[in-house]
Amino acid sequence: MTVAARADSPLMEIDLDRLAGNWQTVRDRYTGAALGAVVKCNAYGLGLEPVVATLSHRGCRQYWTLGYDEACRVRALAPAAEVFVLTGLRGASARDCRTQRLIPVLNDLDEIAQARRAGALTVAIALDTGLGRLGLRPEAVARLAKQGLAPLRVRAWITQPASFSAPEGADGQNLHDRFLDLIAPLPRAARSLAISASVFTCPEHHLDMARVGSALYGVDTSPSLDLPLLPVASLRAPVLQVADLPAGAGIGYDRQFRCPGPMRVATLGIGYAHGLPYALMSRGAVYFGPYRAPVVGGVSMGLIGVDVTGLPVDLAIPGQWAEIFGEHQRLETLAALAGLPANAMLIATATGCGRRYHAARPDQPFASRLSESLP
C-alpha cells in the first residue's frame, strides 16, 4: 500500500538499499569475526522492523538493543540472531532473558550476582574504561576475577570508547591495551571494542566483535575523514504559504527576525514538534533544488520561515517541498549548525516525522510490505 505524500507535514524518506550498501561497506572494512548492528532506540529512530529485516537479509546475525521491550521486538524479527540488551537485567529477569534467548549485558557486580543466583545464562559483561557510564570499574573487575562467574557463560567482554569520533582515545590513553589488560585475568570470551569510527580508523580495535550503529545509518561520526558512507535518511518539508514582506517586517514570535529589506518568505510545515532543533533560529538553511534558503526567525512548534527572495518563483510555492537535509545538505552540516551531534538530530526528526521507506532492489524483503509509517 502506498500512501500519497501529504503536503502539510514533513516527510522523512529512508533508503533501505543505502542501508544495505553501508552494511556492505562496513563489512568490507571490518576484519574481526562478528559484525553486529546497534539498533537501539528504534534503530536510531529509523524504524526497527525495516532496519532489522534489511540487515538480516544481508547476513547480520547480532543486534544490540537498549531495553528489554526493544530486545523482544528484535528477537521476534530475527529469530536466529544473537540479541544483546545493553541495559542488562534492569528491565528483565534472568528468566525473561532465557525465555526470549536474549543476552543481557551486565554492568555491575550486583547484577552479576543476581544473574548467578538465577542459574545458567549466557551474558555479556561491560567494563567502564573511561566513559563513566555503564560498566564495571577497574576495581570491580579485579574482584570479579577473584570471585568467578559460574554458572554464567560469558559470550563477550565489551567496553564503550569514551569518544565516538576518536575512539582510540586521547594521546597516551591506549584504550586497546587497557581493555585487554583489564580482561586478561578473566575467563576467555569474545572481545568487543569497535564502534563505527573504530571500523574505519583503528584496525587494532576490531578484535572479535564490532557494535556498529551510525555508519549503517549513513551518519559519519568522524566527519573529518570523509568516509564512503551513503546518507540513508533525507527530510523534506512542504511549503504552506509564500508571502512578500516589506522592509522592517517581523518574522516569528517577538519579531525574532526583522526583514532588512523587502523579502519573499516561505512558511514551511516543520518545527520543533517534528524534531527540528530550536537552535536553528535564524541559523542554517534549507534547499529548493540547488538553491539555498536561509532560516529567518524562530523555529515554532510546527513552522519555520525561510528566505526565498530571488529564487525561481515556481520552486517555492505551496505544493512544493523544501529539502531540510538530503541531497544538497548533509544531516551532519545542519546538526552542527544547531550545536548537535548528527545522531541527535536524526533521532529527533525520524521520531517526529512521518517516514517513508524505499527499496528498489527486488530482493529487499521490505520493499512491498511497508511504504509509510506515521510518527
Ligand SMILES: *Cc1c(COP(=O)(O)O)cnc(C)c1O
Ligand atoms: C550506541 C552504541 C554503539 C554504536 O556506536 P556508533 O558510533 O553509533 O557505531 C556501540 N556500542 C554501544 C555500547 C553503544 O551504546
